[in-house]
Amino acid sequence: MRSNSSSSRRGFLQTTLIASAAVALRPALSSAREISRAAESSAAEVKPFDLEEITISELQEGMKSGKFTARSLVEKYTARIEDIDKRTVNAIIEMNPDAVSIAEDLDRERKTKGPRGPLHGIPVLIKDNIATVDRMMTTAGSLALVGSKPPKDSMVAQKLRAAGAVILGKTNLSEWANIRSSHSTSGWSGRGGLTKNPYALDRNPCGSSSGTGAGISANLAAIGIGTETDGSIVCPSSSNGLAGIKPTVGLVSRAGIIPISHSQDTAGPMCRTVRDAATLLGVLTGADPEDQATTASAGKAQTNYEQYCDPNGLKGARIGVARKYFGFSDAVDALMEHSIDVMKKQGAIIVDPADIPTLGKFDDSEMTVFMFELKADLNAYLARLGPSAPVKTLKDIIEFNERNREKEMPYFGQDLFVKSEAKGPLTEKEYLDAVAKNRQLARTEGIDAVMDKNKLDALVAPTGGPAWITDLITGDHFGGGSSNAAAVAGYPNINVTAGNIFGLPVGISFFGRAWSEPTLIKIAYAFEQATKARQAPKFLASIDLAS
Numbered sequence: 410m411r412s413n414s415s416s417s418r419r420g421f422l423q424t425t426l427i428a429s430a431a432v433a434l435r436p437a438l439s440s441a442r443e444i445s446r447a448a449e450s451s452a453a454e455v456k457p458f459d460l461e462e463i464t465i466s467e468l469q470e471g472m473k474s475g476k477f478t479a480r481s482l483v484e485k486y487t488a489r490i491e492d493i494d495k496r497t498v499n500a501i502i503e504m505n506p507d508a509v510s511i512a513e514d515l516d517r518e519r520k521t522k523g524p525r526g527p528l529h530g531i532p533v534l535i536k537d538n539i540a541t542v543d544r545m546m547t548t549a550g551s552l553a554l555v556g557s558k559p560p561k562d563s564m565v566a567q568k569l570r571a572a573g574a575v576i577l578g579k580t581n582l583s584e585w586a587n588i589r590s591s592h593s594t595s596g597w598s599g600r601g602g603l604t605k606n607p608y609a610l611d612r613n614p615c616g617s618s619s620g621t622g623a624g625i626s627a628n629l630a631a632i633g634i635g636t637e638t639d640g641s642i643v644c645p646s647s648s649n650g651l652a653g654i655k656p657t658v659g660l661v662s663r664a665g666i667i668p669i670s671h672s673q674d675t676a677g678p679m680c681r682t683v684r685d686a687a688t689l690l691g692v693l694t695g696a697d698p699e700d701q702a703t704t705a706s707a708g709k710a711q712t713n714y715e716q717y718c719d720p721n722g723l724k725g726a727r728i729g730v731a732r733k734y735f736g737f738s739d740a741v742d743a744l745m746e747h748s749i750d751v752m753k754k755q756g757a758i759i760v761d762p763a764d765i766p767t768l769g770k771f772d773d774s775e776m777t778v779f780m781f782e783l784k785a786d787l788n789a790y791l792a793r794l795g796p797s798a799p800v801k802t803l804k805d806i807i808e809f810n811e812r813n814r815e816k817e818m819p820y821f822g823q824d825l826f827v828k829s830e831a832k833g834p835l836t837e838k839e840y841l842d843a844v845a846k847n848r849q850l851a852r853t854e855g856i857d858a859v860m861d862k863n864k865l866d867a868l869v870a871p872t873g874g875p876a877w878i879t880d881l882i883t884g885d886h887f888g889g890g891s892s893n894a895a896a897v898a899g900y901p902n903i904n905v906t907a908g909n910i911f912g913l914p915v916g917i918s919f920f921g922r923a924w925s926e927p928t929l930i931k932i933a934y935a936f937e938q939a940t941k942a943r944q945a946p947k948f949l950a951s952i953d954l955a956s
Contacts, residue, residue, distance in 0.1 A: 479530030500624030529573030550598025563665025580620025607946035647916025658899035722935035724756030729763025737889030875913035
């Protein structure tokens, strides 16, 4: 759950770009063709899969006709995971041993009462920081929480179960949602190891929702859920060719989710299509007395976002180009210009530029809020675990990591944890000033100001660049990204695949005002339908830079 703040860990969690360098090197790649072809020939052998790229509606039609059952879907996806996951992407940290029996119950219910709704019998993967009370653990990828038992399901898990979804398993993530170290490698956790990108296994899936991004792209389940504080839904969605929705903070309850920052945390859908993501979002919404932020969603939350999937949704839409997020890559800029042309041809009114005037002015204050809230929120979460928690406080976690350095810190440390532990309570002036600054600059004088001035329906920017080569020695290599304004404001952001650079997916972000999910879904869906840019991954060992 990271941002692109220049002051925080080379730009907090955004995707990088190596493509522009590759373009510049093209004349010198004559001998690289043989190397690249050898890499492609060593791609992981993946058998044809009859559920590949299948959608929620197609699965429901299959269950309605008798072609599928919930049990057969669980069995098919489980077989897929057993066949390819550990030798390719390593997206799954734990499987649900009760998934088959849950599916059988749902099949019986379908026969006697009919389906509960669009998710009845649909297998879903959720991130391993989302609490479930079952035979799976909830650890945020850390060995420090192995054996702990949450007192109840997270509200996200409750909503999924009530809708008839089958929680198939938990996905790996950047440990502690990537807030432990300023030199971390996304997709790595002490408990789960390293998750890889399904498009090229030597490249990074981005984080912190790495396992959900890689797993859903690799067709290990129908749909998935990630969490974001800044970039952790949209970045892995971009790097893995998914449609990812980072909702307005408060639209989806965070109760039972291992936290970083109550100012910015949220869960959201990560799916292969915008329609599936919209369908999943509608299941997750609603006020929750255990999450005060959700009270603001009253009268704004909806249960059917699929209705906004309009192929003509770009017609007449006023979209502002946030140009200050461009320029980190010639290749990405070219793809974005093509995307803007597509939007124009679909009838959108493009306002260019439409820059956020305060961009760059809330980077330090964002990190300040994180450092204060991480300690307070994580300690509160651990206290609710009760006696089963092996660790009771952030201080305990820091000490655990030191005692287990070989397993927990073989590649990077915990400097951000240490900084957070040094902070005082949330009553301190430093914290209160930072929160106020973030809201003023990211909301009132930021996104709201530019949208009011230009009468915009949405802002658009590159989500990031193609996936970088994973580097456990020196950590992530970021180029640029655009998640921070919407993240700090607590406003919605949707990533859709814009195209591919050297076979690696690159996403485009549509973001805007609080509670504007219907408008953003309408725009994102129309763009998706006009471009059809997603390509299924090939599990290559490496990318052919000479193609």
